[in-house]
Amino acid sequence: MSAPPLLVHLGQPEHGVDRCARAIGAAAAALDGRATLVEASADALGAARLHLHFTDRLWGPDPDAAAAAVERFARRARVSVTLHDLPQPSDGAASMARRAAAYRRVVEAAEVVVCSSEHERRLLDALLPSSRVVDVIPLPAAAPDLTPAPEPLRELAVLGFFYPGKGHAEAVEAAAAFHPPLAVTAIGRPSPGHEAELEALRAHAASRGVALAATGFLDDAALLERARRAAVPLVAHRHVSASGSLNDWLAAGRRAVVVENDYFAEMAALRPGTMTLVPVEGLRGAVEAALEDPGSTWLGPDARTEPHLAQTAAAYLERWSRW
Structure with a gap:
């Protein structure tokens, strides 16, 4: 060889x-x-x-x-x-x-x-x-963390670099549909050159009654710990070619709400039962279902993440x- x-x-x-x-x-x-x-x-x-x-x-x-x-x-x-x-x-x-x-x-x-x-x-x-x-x-994907879930924060969270089209805007609109609105957290920092767009989205979110926060860069351990605290993990970028963010949710032991596209359908087939696939128009309903059944956002011991x-x-x- x-x-x-x-x-x-x-x-x-x-x-x-x-x-x-x-x-x-x-x-x-x-x-x-x-x-x-x-x-x-x-x-x-x-x-x-x-x-x-x-x-x-x-x-x-x-x-x-x-x-x-x-x-x-x-x-x-x-x-x-x-x-x-x-x-x-x-x-x-x-x-x-x-x-x-x-x-x-x-x-x-x-x-x-x-x-x-x-x-x-x-x-x-x-x-x-x-x-x-x-x-x-x-x-x-890393083998999932299956330790007991911490007390959740009442938020939607999008994981990874912020840039337009990543799903943060969709998260804000979904969060605004609740009374009171949910918070939205960007777990990560802006991609270089997109800092102003994050601030613009933060202002738009505030106008909709949504508090949008960004954690800044987190190392691997801190990122996974923060990912485990979100009430609803969300993957909503529809024009993705491959997603490390989805795999980070899996490593945190989370079954994310994922907006459908060809790539995520492929990953759902590769790792069945590890995500909740929804059409974009069904996002608000999927978030509500996740809030009502928090266990649905966590992987079970039989999860296959290989x-x-x-x-x-x-x-x-x-x-x-x-x-």
Whole structure:
């Protein structure tokens, strides 16, 4: 079996994709002592083969610069890449075109391409129709915390970075329908450049009688602890390509209310019974049902949340063994 490639991350501990790269890389190294996780640097350029986790928003100040960064690695080494945050129409026409061009360049530079869902693979096929094989390795979830639930806060909570379209606006509207309105908590901080939009939504929420708060960045342990205190965990971003936030809810032992789309339907089939899928027009009713039956927002001891981190790392090692 051939040795794994050098596993590269960018040393940005607050970015979800880089957290994913570090977690999978460390798990792969634990399973195969030949696997090595390194921060991107000149040292990484000496490797014969590299694996990167790519989203344009992580690898450069704009899509073109991000693609160029990967191409620099590919000129010196054979590259395997996991694509995240694939371009889609909800990006807006101009942004999607710029991002799609960058992703095409990354795919062309790489020898192995991995997506985290069949939904993402379909998005990629639409961007870059080709006969090349694209592997699907789902994002891992941690084994759930099944300890007794703490006393809940009367709130809807959305977990992960704040940015427009993530579901915070839908949470505010659902919360405003109650008397008195529910609070809404953004567990996390704004994505860079979206701070003003958070403040605008906070003002809009206040006009609807809803208190919107954001926790700021939380490390893994603090994030999971905070996620366990929400009365209703909510996942309402409808234009997602893959979601680490959903997996964080699972790790906290929560069965979230999730607005339907193709990706979440795929995840509900992968991990049956771990989420409550609802159409967006049914969101208010689903929140009310969750408040009336708090136990419905918690995973039971028979919950199946695999693949877990070691299983995902093993799937990567198996794929690299065939490279």
